[in-house]
Amino acid sequence: MNKKKIMSRIVSILVYALVAVFFIWAISNSYFDYIFSESGTFLHLLKQHLQLVLVSSLLAVVVALPVGILVTRRSFRRAEWIVSNTVNLGQTIPSLAVLALMISILGIGFKTAVFALFIYSLLPMYRNTVAGIDSIDENLIDAARGMGMKPIQILFRIELPNASYSILAGIRTAVVLNIGTAALAYVVGGGGLGVWIFTGIQLFDNGYLISGAIPVTLLAIFVDYLLRLLERKIVPKGSKPPQET
């Protein structure tokens, strides 16, 4: 136990050291300068990036959650494998290919990017919703029915609260992945911080590359943290998993 603790301490110190070294290297080479010298463009790209993530994630939540809930109803059980496989299929196509495919349908621009990101977010959200509801002890539902709860009451008072940890974790995973994937929106002319990243790659300009990539990373970390806080607020105390990291 103690040995493990020491090891994990050493690893975390090493990681922090590496991050520090990277930043010192980047700053000493003034790679972050574009953020300040072209702050207008930077803020514009950041706003685009956030819009891409927000719109696509919201759409995915609005679709994935109800579908996940519907599929776990008794009468729709049989449809589950069809829906699951369809959603899985969406995930198996490489993200670049999804983007390319969408160009031929929706053309170039924001809409195409949002659509591709939306498709990509569905699976984690849907799968965690179904898994969360499925993991609820069958006896609890039996007890609830036996006490005279209506199906809608069982859903909102028992199933959703007890599945909330899993559902929210699915949303968090999808959103964080989405922030990274949204950098590819540049490829279909969707804008976002990917513009600087790809510019950096094409011009062999580390400055553009890092000024685009690091804010994306920090954004992902920050949003992950925010959503964890939200989870802590929403998930009922009694149904939290015993060990939280």
Next chain:
Amino acid sequence: MITFDQTTKTYEGGVTAVNGVDFTVDKGNIVVLLGPSGCGKTTLLRMVNRLETISDGSITIDGEDSMSLDQIALRRKIGYVIQSNGLFPNMTIEENVMIVPDLLGWKKKEKRERFNKLMEMIGLSGEKFGKRYPHELSGGQQQRIGVIRALAADPPVMLMDEPFGALDPIIREKIQDEFLQIQREVKKTILFVSHDIDEAIKMADKIVLLRGGEVMQYDTPSEMLVRPKNEFVREFFGKDRAIKSLSLHTIKDLQEVIGLVNVDETIEDTITIHIRHDLRNTLSMLLNQEADQVIVVDDDDHRLGAITIDLVQKYLHFEIKAKPTLVQKG
């Protein structure tokens, strides 16, 4: 009162789980559905609150055909306790216990009062436990909460599906006693599923012994032990059924019929036993030879006499075997 009239359950594939069951649970009685696994006891229980549909025949509750009632309203009038306690982890103890009153739209103050009263019944502090979550309680406490949750809206009928089956023997015994104590106060009409013969004998006013979905015998525990109707019943209760039947009688019963022997003051190695002790435990105490003489005392510690193995045997022979119908459960 619950009446089963030719109640039958046939599944889609043609399997019959319950076949033409006929019996009546009298008001205020505990009837235990007993039998080997797969005998249809749980299915029969779940047909009462219509968690299972009734294929044929009927179940009447307080004179009303259960099929004529609204399913949701029917269930809210029937307490339901299951083996795995079924407490909702996302709700506090108080919210859990007050679910049915809440569904029925009770006022906040009524609910609080009822909750405290129920908690008092099981000897737990409502104040202390009300805000806690189920996982913070021990298995025994959770099961007790499960029982009072079923009692919350004061339903006339209760269904209990192996409610104490998951508990360890010592706690199970304690909670059984506690529940019988509560039952003396609340006098519910209870249908109780069990696979434990000892539990059935202890809890039941009457036992329904099932096999393959059919009733083998419906009788009081003592009658069933002493006069099994057929080979299955005889075998089910086993060769030691005479000894089992002793747990239905106390030393007091024995004293009233054949009396005790006088205390031999010269014997120093003695042990005392309370007069309301059941004869089965008394017998095992005698057989274990914990002391040379076992002295029976009453509530005030007065020595009433001594009990011996011979006396128990005599009682078993003359009383239980000869006049089984006179024996009533204390």
